[in-house]
């Protein structure tokens with residue numbers, strides 16, 4: 001017990017003094033943890049937040065609209081709240097009833113748009129089934145300069161080159177942070193993105209294939225990207241993955257990616273999350289799992305991100321960073 005506590009302490013302090021993945025690699029680990037990266041981003045946010053409070057005599061304010069609320073959504077919202085408040089952000093949740101009508105939801109969003117004290121608006125997804133078809137219409141009501149998730153059409157999809165969007169979709173920004181940490185050029189590499197969802201897979205594939213103008217860009221873009229999805233034949237998925245230098249999986253299917261699908265020394269980034277209700281998972285409090293069979297793939301990958309503790313915490317940190325950017329932009 002004591003020994004494991006000491007080991008945990010040592011691992012944590014190691015990350016406090018470690019700022020590049022390279023150093024972690026030297027310590028003989030190929031696991032790319034998200035927590036230290038998130039911590040670094042949140043430290044900056046904390047300072048920016050203090051400056052903001054000093055300057056404007058109020059805290060930056062983030063409001064999440066939660067309609068109905070399945071258990072996973074509630075958990076994500078609680079996580080965001082805990083971290084936002086830790087940084088010094090005023091975080092509010094508006095709980096809308098499950099059977100909210102479209103016009104009620106529109107009214108809620110419009111009043112948040114008009115409220116000068118609100119710096120960022122999140123419409124927590126997924127919406128209940130009776131509203132799900134209109135998701136993009138609701139999102140597009142959000143003022144572009146309060147859109148912390150970068151889900152509105154003008155912000156979204158990274159399509160727009162100029163003027164560049166104010167903020168990037170948090171999960172895309174999180175993958176970017178992970179790749180910057182690894183520090184190897186993606187330009188000319190073969191990347192497979194699994195999943196083509198509107199707010200995750202598709203924008204990720206776009207970022208990774210975009211042309212790179214700066215040296216920093218070339219660490220996260222300029223790759224040859226293949227998008228695999230539910231209609232990709234399983235044999236072909238295996239082939240695409242096996243030939244890829246980088247695999248980014250964002251579908252939410254446990255153990256989709258196994259060792260036999262991964263080339264030696266590939267980089268594997270696990271963006272998937274599923275909830276597992278097996279007795280073992282519940283007993284060990286390991287309900288969240290990614291798309292990658294972690295222990296299997298860890299043996300061949302050069303870098304692998306765990307779930308939990310990988311992309312998730314960095315995503316939240318990037319969301320908070322977006323909020324501070326928007327708050328300063330709108331109020332200056």
Ligand SMILES: Nc1nc(=O)c2c([nH]1)NC[C@@H]1CN(c3ccc(C(=O)N[C@@H](CCC(=O)O)C(=O)O)cc3)C=[N+]21
Nearest residue numbers: 076079122123124125126149288308309310312313315
């Ligand atoms: N409008 C909207 N914006 C979102 O950003 C959004 C959304 N809707 N709907 C759902 C997904 C999911 N998502 C997660 C973020 C962080 C973790 C996270 O922190 N995960 C922890 C595990 C959580 C725990 O164990 O407590 C980890 O990976 O370490 C998970 C999931 C944001 N989403």
